Amino acid sequence: MKVAIHQPHYFPWLGYLNKMARSDLFILMDEVQLTDGSNMYRNQLLTSSGIPKYITIPFFKNDYKQKTYKELEINDSVEWQKNHANFIKENYKRSPFFDEIWEVINPILTKHYTHLSEVVIESIYLIKQVYDIQTGIKLQSELDYPRDSKKNQLVLDLCLAIDADHYLSGNGAKKYMQIEPFTENNIKVTYQNYSQSDYIQNNGKTPFVPGLSSLDQLFNLGIEKSKETFHQQLLTFRNSD
DSSP states (O other): EEEEOOOOOOOOOOHHHHHHSSEEEEOOSSSOOOOOTSSSSSSEEOOOOOOOOEEEEOOOOTTTSSSGGGGGGBBBBHHHHHHHHHHHHHHHHTSSSSHHHHHHHGGGGSSSBBBBBHHHHHHHHHHHHTTTOOOOOEEEEGGEEEEEEEOOHHHHHHHHTTTTTTEEEEEEGGGGGGOHHHHHHOOOEOOOOOOOOOOOOOTSSOOOOOOOHHHHHHHHHHHHHHHHHHHHHHHHHHHHO
C-alpha cells in the first residue's frame, strides 16, 4: 500500500491533489500543531488584477501552540465566510465557469462550523470529489500509533499503523528526511516531483500564477476540463513512480 501524509489544507492546490491521487491512502494530520504561515487555515486566489491574495479562516490563538489542530476553534466573531464569498464573487464573477463552481462551494461558505479542522477537511473532501480522486482518506486521530512520536518518527509510525510498504513524500522532505528507518521496516520512499502545468487564468488578462487553490482552475476551466487535464497529467506522474 502506497501512503501519502499531509496536513489539511483549505481548498488545496493542484500539487496537493496530485500527491493524494498518486496514493492508495492519504492521511490527514489532525493531531499535529498548526504551522504558522501554512495553508492549514488559508489559501490563495487571484484578484481581478492578477495579484494572489490569501483568504483566511480566523481562529482563537490563545495557547494554540499547546493544542492539536483538531482542537482549534474558529473565531466566529469575524464574518469569514461572508468575506470569502464576497472576495470570490468580486474577483471571479467574470470567470467562464463561475456559476457552476459557486453552486458547488457555496454550502461550505454558509454552513456553521465550530472547529478549524471541520471546514478545512470538508473542503478537501469536496475538492477530492470534484476531481474524481478515488484515494481513501484517514485522519491521523483515527489511527493507533505512539502519540509522543515527532517528525521523522511520526511519519514512520503512521506508515506502520496502516501497514504501508511505500511512502510518497513531498520534495521538501529530502532536506531532512531519514530514509534508513523506513528501509529497515521494508517501506519504500519516493518523492513526488510535481510540476504544475499552465492554464488560462483571469480570462488571459494577466500572466499565469502557479500554486493557487484548485478553485482557481475550476473557475477558469470548469469541472470537466479541470478533471480531464488533472488526470491526463496524473498518468505521466504515475508512470514515473
